[in-house]
Amino acid sequence: MHLRAFLILSLALAALSCAALQPVSTNGPRRNQPPYPAILPETKQRTDAAQAAWLQIASQQGIPGKPEVTLHPIIDTITSLPENLGGTLYLPKVGTTSEMSAEETRESLRRLLREWRPLLGADPNQLSLVEESKNADGVRIARYEQKPFIYPLRGDYGKVEVRYTSDRRILNVSSNAIPSTDKIQPVLSGAALQVKADEVPAKLVGRAITYSDSTGTHTLTLENAAQVTVQQLVVYPIEVAGNPAEIRFYLAWEVTVTNAPIKLIYLDALEDEVIATKV
Numbered sequence: 001m002h003l004r005a006f007l008i009l010s011l012a013l014a015a016l017s018c019a020a021l022q023p024v025s026t027n028g029p030r031r032n033q034p035p036y037p038a039i040l041p042e043t044k045q046r047t048d049a050a051q052a053a054w055l056q057i058a059s060q061q062g063i064p065g066k067p068e069v070t071l072h073p074i075i076d077t078i079t080s081l082p083e084n085l086g087g088t089l090y091l092p093k094v095g096t097t098s099e100m101s102a103e104e105t106r107e108s109l110r111r112l113l114r115e116w117r118p119l120l121g122a123d124p125n126q127l128s129l130v131e132e133s134k135n136a137d138g139v140r141i142a143r144y145e146q147k148p149f150i151y152p153l154r155g156d157y158g159k160v161e162v163r164y165t166s167d168r169r170i171l172n173v174s175s176n177a178i179p180s181t182d183k184i185q186p187v188l189s190g191a192a193l194q195v196k197a198d199e200v201p202a203k204l205v206g207r208a209i210t211y212s213d214s215t216g217t218h219t220l221t222l223e224n225a226a227q228v229t230v231q232q233l234v235v236y237p238i239e240v241a242g243n244p245a246e247i248r249f250y251l252a253w254e255v256t257v258t259n260a261p262i263k264l265i266y267l268d269a270l271e272d273e274v275i276a277t278k279v
Contacts, residue, residue, distance in 0.1 A: 229255065
């Protein structure tokens with residue numbers, strides 16, 4: 001009897017574990033799911049929370065008055081520090097020496113990500129350090145990428161950057177990470193693919209594709225299916241103006257292109273539309 005109960009419990013836990021990482025549906029959307037694409041609108045609540053978090057950070061760092069910080073107009077993440085504050089805020093101190101070691105600096109940055117989370121818009125566990133560099137003038141730069149979804153994130157969102165000096169002075173912090181990803185993923189998981197990977201080349205050949213570069217806006221028509229290679233399914237956010245403004249999140253096939261003025265095409269996997277290109 002005990003063995004049977006143990007087996008039932010094990011199966012239930014395994015099912016829950018699989019559900020947590022459930023990929024996009026191929027059998028149609030689940031019931032009671034919001035319509036596709038997933039939408040993240042601007043909200044006053046998020047704006048107020050970010051501003052309150054900034055004032056608390058400034059107060060803890062001993063900054064007088066109530067300096068205003070620049071926030072992204074939709075996601076309310078920090079886009080830059082006030083110009084007169086660069087170098088007056090500090091990274092958390094780690095270690096006992098005057099200058100932190102490389103590992104101590106990484107730990108200090110991790111603490112900053114936790115302390116500044118309301119301004120960065122991302123769970124620190126979603127952020128991966130992708131680059132550390134040092135300019136000729138001694139300015140150090142740490143860049144992070146957000147990985148909040150089952151599928152890779154593309155486009156112009158999900159990046160965090162910290163500029164600082166060897167003596168811990170923070171010169172600038174910027175983020176366009178995506179908040180509330182727990183509300184976006186269920187919509188994407190419940191979506192039903194209408195375009196399969198092996199169907200993509202035929203759908204792109206002969207289609208007029210609009211793209212922009214430094215010289216203006218152009219139209220391209222692909223002539224050969226051999227020009228395109230389907231890479232993977234990704235999440236692609238697109239900013240949409242309106243009242244309120246919003247960001248829409250699409251499931252798209254990432255497609256590389258050869259012998260053409262564009263390098264990448266993103267094809268909506270549900271609505272069969274080209275939603276973005278990269279030259």
